[in-house]
Amino acid sequence: xxxxxxxxxxxxxxxxxxxxxxxxxxxxxxxxxxxxxxxxxxxxxxxxxxxxxxxxxxxxxxxxxxxxxxxxxxxxxxxxxxxxxxxxxxxxxxxxxxxxxxxxxxxxxxxxxxxxxxxxxxxxxxxxxxxxxxxxxxxxxxxxxxxxxxxxxxxxxxxxxxxxxxxxxxxxxxxxxxxxxxxxxxxxxxxxxxxxxxxxxxxxxxxxxxxxxxxxxxxxxxxxxxxxxxxxxxxxxxxxxxxxxxxxxxxxxxxxxxxxxxxxxxxxxxxxxxxxxxxxxxxxxxxxxxxxxxxxxxxxxxxxxxxxxxxxxxxxxxxxxxxxxxxxxxxxxxxxx
Numbered sequence: 001x002x003x004x005x006x007x008x009x010x011x012x013x014x015x016x017x018x019x020x021x022x023x024x025x026x027x028x029x030x031x032x033x034x035x036x037x038x039x040x041x042x043x044x045x046x047x048x049x050x051x052x053x054x055x056x057x058x059x060x061x062x063x064x065x066x067x068x069x070x071x072x073x074x075x076x077x078x079x080x081x082x083x084x085x086x087x088x089x090x091x092x093x094x095x096x097x098x099x100x101x102x103x104x105x106x107x108x109x110x111x112x113x114x115x116x117x118x119x120x121x122x123x124x125x126x127x128x129x130x131x132x133x134x135x136x137x138x139x140x141x142x143x144x145x146x147x148x149x150x151x152x153x154x155x156x157x158x159x160x161x162x163x164x165x166x167x168x169x170x171x172x173x174x175x176x177x178x179x180x181x182x183x184x185x186x187x188x189x190x191x192x193x194x195x196x197x198x199x200x201x202x203x204x205x206x207x208x209x210x211x212x213x214x215x216x217x218x219x220x221x222x223x224x225x226x227x228x229x230x231x232x233x234x235x236x237x238x239x240x241x242x243x244x245x246x247x248x249x250x251x252x253x254x255x256x257x258x259x260x261x262x263x264x265x266x267x268x269x270x271x272x273x274x275x276x277x278x279x280x281x282x283x284x285x286x287x288x289x290x291x292x293x294x295x296x297x298x299x300x301x302x303x304x305x306x307x308x309x310x311x312x313x314x315x316x317x318x319x320x321x322x323x324x325x326x327x328x329x330x331x332x333x334x335x336x337x
Contacts, residue, residue: 036167038200039174045195049182052175057184064089067154069162069184072170074145077162077185079154082107087114096144099136101161102151103230108218117143118218123157127193133164133201138209139216140165152233159185160194167203174199228272235265236328239299243321246314247303262300265324266293288331295323 039048060068060078064086068078076095080102081087087107090098091114098116100106101123108118121135128136140147147165151158162185163177177198181187187194204212238261242250247258269289299320302313 036203037174039178041199044189044192045178045199046182046189046192048175048199049178049195052173052179054179054183059185062089067185069159069180071162071166071180074147074169075162075165076146076148077154077159078148078150079158080104080106080150080152081111081148084110087111087116090148091115093146093148095146095148097139097147099139099147099149099161099165100151101132101149101157104152104234105219117216119143119216120218120220121161122220123161125156125191125194128160128164128197128201133197134204134208134212135214136161136164137168137204138212138214140169141206141209143216145169155185156187156191156194159187160191160198163198164203167198228268232265232268232328235261235268236324239265239321242303243317247317258303259300262296262303266296266300269293269296285331288327292324292327295320295327299324 039045039051041048057069059066060070062068064083065081066079068076070076076093080100081090081098087110090111095116098106098111098118100118100120103122106118106120108120111118119135119139121132121139123129123132147169149158149162149165151161159181163181166172166177166180167174178195181195181198182189189195238256239258242248242256242258242261249257269292273286273289299317302317302320
């Protein structure tokens with residue numbers, strides 16, 4: 001298995017192991033918690049991610065898998081596998097269990113064909129809840145490794161979940177796990193809640209993990225606004241890829257047609273506006289969705305395959321993409337989670 005031969009491991013063997021003697025605390029009938037030392041924060045948890053200085057470690061990127069980091073012989077963090085080739089590569093690396101923390105239901109059946117098991121624990125950007133930590137720690141402690149841990153891009157939620165595994169399975173100090181999130185995988189300082197979880201949240205004990213009744217769900221369904229956000233993210237990523245190709249259809253991805261993707265984005269937001277969960281949101285929140293629809297429809301007209309996209313058309317399409325992304329980023333900044 002190629003993981004063991006990476007330079008990362010010779011470097012990491014010099015790191016002091018976490019003390020093996022972990023104390024258990026009883027809380028009036030509540031679950032016992034491992035006494036894993038927390039980080040004494042003097043500022044933000046993101047700032048604490050600089051307490052340990054790591055050597056540069058570039059991501060392993062490939063057409064099938066992006067932002068991949070071999071954190072140990074048991075834990076690999078990266079982006080979402082979306083093709084047969086990606087799952088085949090994971091199988092070649094010896095992966096036995098894939099843990100997804102993305103909102104999208106994973107391709108569990110495809111993974112199973114390659115001899116791997118999927119576990120789905122979708123989390124948010126604001127942090128990891130107690131129940132989510134229970135499911136993660138139970139997965140790391142009871143299912144076979146090596147583990148491949150991912151979100152969508154492998155930069156924020158996935159690295160935080162991988163950090164949980166690094167602590168409870170590899171027994172690294174929290175400072176090391178935090179440093180890997182920030183210095184290697186590029187987890188944004190905007191997601192302080194993810195850093196704070198790793199820095200100071202109580203982690204379930206072995207007893208708590210064992211007592212927790214859960215069937216390692218391979219795919220959690222999404223609905224309403226949450227599902228819309230997952231679908232919209234995918235459509236926007238497809239549009240950005242097409243923009244990078246001057247809005248021409250890539251022969252290797254003939255199913256991605258610029259006009260169709262733009263119209264799909266508009267339809268996702270249009271349907272969301274009729275949903276109950278969105279109707280209950282503030283008017284300013286709904287306005288963000290309403291503003292994207294005409295921009296996406298205009299983009300569809302600009303990049304229509306019925307006519308050639310000239311220089312002027314490309315510039316107009318770029319302006320519309322900036323407008324759409326600006327609306328999304330503004331909405332995320334104010335309302336995400």
